[in-house]
Amino acid sequence: MTKPVGLILAGGLARRLGGGDKGLIEIGGRPILARLIERLGPQCAALFLNANGDASRFARFGLSVIADEREEFAGPLAGVLAGMEHAASHFPSTCDLLSVPADTPFIPNDLAARLIEARADAGARIAVAASAGRAHHAVALWPVSLAGDLRQALADGERRVSGFIARYENVAAQWPTTPYDPFFNVNRPEDLAEAEALAREADVLFQ
Template identity: 50%
Template structure:
């Protein structure tokens, strides 16, 4: 376990390309995507929380604190990350870093936290994000609780909505993962993706 790193699962998407509902509640190989994400991250983090808006009761079965966005009318992952940083500051003063992960990525790497934290330290960076196949995945990263007021200012005052616009202001470490036998950051956005995820789950050991 990596201590003092809290994990937040970003589950705020509306799954419009799947006809609505919560993407993380879709099932792959008999388990919900969210179950798979939790199983991957729980051993790597010192606690998990879930960022989602709307009725938190729909996630009650998972037994995680459900944290809504604290910035009104802001659809996007930066608002979820800020909500997690605020929650950590209020409830987990021992936590200095928060790992964010998309709630619709069922095959996250088992060394996600250790490699991101290692890069953050070795490169003397302020933030760290994951990458694969030549593409950065800024939703999946390590964030310093100490930057939360700067993030709030960027969101509320400057209307910064894209994660990479914000991360560009800081020393950023990018860690790349291989994509064989599968891309660990595959995310399920459409019903076709769900079918592909069923195939990938077999490669990933179910």
């Protein structure tokens, strides 16, 4: 199995958390980004970060940082496009991009393998992670060959990740939500306390 190139989407504005970088928030004494790198890194041929602004704020994590090409905030699809084009130019032997948002500290360690399997079984172009009957469209396995289509879709005004995915044959791979939902994301201030409790359980199980 060829490993995909991994992309952590950290280009969001975190408005509901008062701004800043959600990936730098500490959960259980560790930044979310550190948790993501630990879980996602072994699943990928290479791992890099999509973020805008001063890249030096992420220097301690040792990842290459790529910015959105579009100056206006175009959402996660712009980050996926940047990731596809970076992967195509720097990792030409790898044909897939695995994207994960920077606010998901408990990503499963079988994410890449199960998305690859689900896509192959369904004969689909894109595979999306799902839990509790809900698709998490930013957690997806994409062929980098869709970069041209995505560039055009963004130019035409498409901003919804789900909207772009719906243009192609796609499949959702389901994960259980016990003992915890692996796609829990820190999106609001009230999520922080829950994330701390989940981290204690997840850290024991992940060892």
